[in-house]
Amino acid sequence: MNENCFGPTKFNAVRIPEIAQQWGTPLYLHDQQYIENSCDQLLNMPNPFGLHVRYAMKANSDRTVLRVVTGKGLDLDCSSLAEAARANSAGIPYTRMMLTTQEVPTGEERQELETMIRAGLKYNVCSLTQFRLIADFAKESGIELSIRVHPGAAGGGESQTRDTGSEYSCFGVHLNDVPAVKELADEMGIRLTQVHVHIGSGGDPEKWRENIDRELGFVRDLFPDAVRVSFGGGLKVARMSGEKQADIAALGAYAARRIAEFKEATGRELKMEIEPGTFVVANSGHIITRIIDKKLTNEMNFLIVDGGMELLTRPLLYGSEHPVTIIRQDGTLLSSEYDQIPATGTKPYGIVGRCCESGDSVRLDGDGNIVPVLIAEPEIGDYVVIGGTGAYSESMSPENYNSHRKPAAIMKMRTGEFVLIRKKQTLQQIIENEVDVVL
Numbered sequence: 001m002n003e004n005c006f007g008p009t010k011f012n013a014v015r016i017p018e019i020a021q022q023w024g025t026p027l028y029l030h031d032q033q034y035i036e037n038s039c040d041q042l043l044n045m046p047n048p049f050g051l052h053v054r055y056a057m058k059a060n061s062d063r064t065v066l067r068v069v070t071g072k073g074l075d076l077d078c079s080s081l082a083e084a085a086r087a088n089s090a091g092i093p094y095t096r097m098m099l100t101t102q103e104v105p106t107g108e109e110r111q112e113l114e115t116m117i118r119a120g121l122k123y124n125v126c127s128l129t130q131f132r133l134i135a136d137f138a139k140e141s142g143i144e145l146s147i148r149v150h151p152g153a154a155g156g157g158e159s160q161t162r163d164t165g166s167e168y169s170c171f172g173v174h175l176n177d178v179p180a181v182k183e184l185a186d187e188m189g190i191r192l193t194q195v196h197v198h199i200g201s202g203g204d205p206e207k208w209r210e211n212i213d214r215e216l217g218f219v220r221d222l223f224p225d226a227v228r229v230s231f232g233g234g235l236k237v238a239r240m241s242g243e244k245q246a247d248i249a250a251l252g253a254y255a256a257r258r259i260a261e262f263k264e265a266t267g268r269e270l271k272m273e274i275e276p277g278t279f280v281v282a283n284s285g286h287i288i289t290r291i292i293d294k295k296l297t298n299e300m301n302f303l304i305v306d307g308g309m310e311l312l313t314r315p316l317l318y319g320s321e322h323p324v325t326i327i328r329q330d331g332t333l334l335s336s337e338y339d340q341i342p343a344t345g346t347k348p349y350g351i352v353g354r355c356c357e358s359g360d361s362v363r364l365d366g367d368g369n370i371v372p373v374l375i376a377e378p379e380i381g382d383y384v385v386i387g388g389t390g391a392y393s394e395s396m397s398p399e400n401y402n403s404h405r406k407p408a409a410i411m412k413m414r415t416g417e418f419v420l421i422r423k424k425q426t427l428q429q430i431i432e433n434e435v436d437v438v439l
């Protein structure tokens with residue numbers, strides 16, 4: 001292996017200065033091959049009666065990413081009408097999408113929803129209100145619905161902010177409301193043919209297993225028409241070297257065994273569905289930043305880089321850790337946290353962005369204090385590359401804070417070529433919707 005390579009994509013550090021000079025920094029970088037390999041792993045999950053994989057496009061909604069993923073055969077999970085419309089504008093038909101949303105579309109949005117459903121979008125009912133509102137239309141159009149069940153069980157997320165199954169989360173039709181949905185469905189002859197539960201992101205795989213058992217219990221006892229069962233997303237990815245990635249094959253084997261036992265006990269064959277976002281794209285992504293300044297206080301050595309929380313909010317939002325790589329201006333790899341090199345001789349640096357916000361750092365503790373990262377000593381002008389940023393970075397950042405422009409994004413294609421997949425935002429694009437009011 002080339003010693004100048006780093007991270008899960010084994011990226012050659014020599015390319016970083018070249019790329020930075022061509023497209024500027026900060027910059028989002030993705031890897032097609034990595035995304036495709038993740039898709040293959042998911043598609044190969046064991047299953048007894050068929051597997052349907054949907055990519056949760058909220059993780060990264062860029063059209064090139066969507067095309068790579070759907071090109072591999074994954075369909076989409078959309079969390080808003082806007083996401084569905086955006087995917088459709090990338091050429092993906094509504095027949096390949098399911099909508100799982102907190103929205104309650106009325107007026108024009110309701111018309112939009114009906115148009116999408118007529119075009120093949122699957123609707124995953126997430127509340128009693130949503131069901132009451134869609135029931136007439138579902139009956140008239142003869143469509144089958146999916147139902148997202150709120151299991152009332154905590155612990156499915158890596159943190160409370162990513163736990164969607166606890167009593168302090170409000171996603172899906174709570175078990176208390178399921179009887180009312182069923183009663184109305186029976187009265188109107190609407191078939192609930194899919195049951196869906198998503199317990200959160202990045203939680204303990206054991207919780208994923210527990211959810212399989214619990215959900216199959218709901219399907220058996222409450223949903224006689226269900227022919228599909230979706231276990232949601234949430235598969236844990238190891239961004240840092242000490243983290244443990246979910247074992248996809250083992251989780252699939254567990255689900256397959258339970259679904260096969262379900263068939264033995266009930267005579268019902270269930271197709272399995274999953275909808276990961278993180279697992280597909282997280283480790284395909286890097287953010288390339290350049291060191292623009294160094295400062296020292298009585299407590300900390302700081303590196304100021306040209307991109308921070310406006311590109312990646314996860315450290316501030318969740319206390320998430322992302323591996324830091326330091327690369328010299330000549331392309332020499334100085335240190336890589338992911339690969340744990342060098343083993344000794346590193347120094348602690350607080351790595352911060354340019355925003356006027358004390359939490360604008362790549363590493364923070366639960367109280368919002370900046371945590372120093374152990375790296376090799378760099379110079380101004382060297383590169384700080386932040387790993388594990390393919391998911392919930394571009395799609396989830398407080399972009400335009402301090403009027404910074406959303407950076408460009410590039411992808412390393414399967415061929416090894418680098419292509420621009422999104423241009424850097426212009427100042428005009430930031431201000432174009434502002435209205436000049438006469439004062």
Ligand SMILES: Cc1ncc(COP(=O)(O)O)c(C=O)c1O
Pocket residue numbers: 056058059077100198200201202232233234235275276277278279391
């Ligand atoms: C309904 C639903 N499905 C799937 C996902 C994807 O989760 P992850 O990116 O952890 O796989 C999410 C994430 O929030 C979600 O809300």
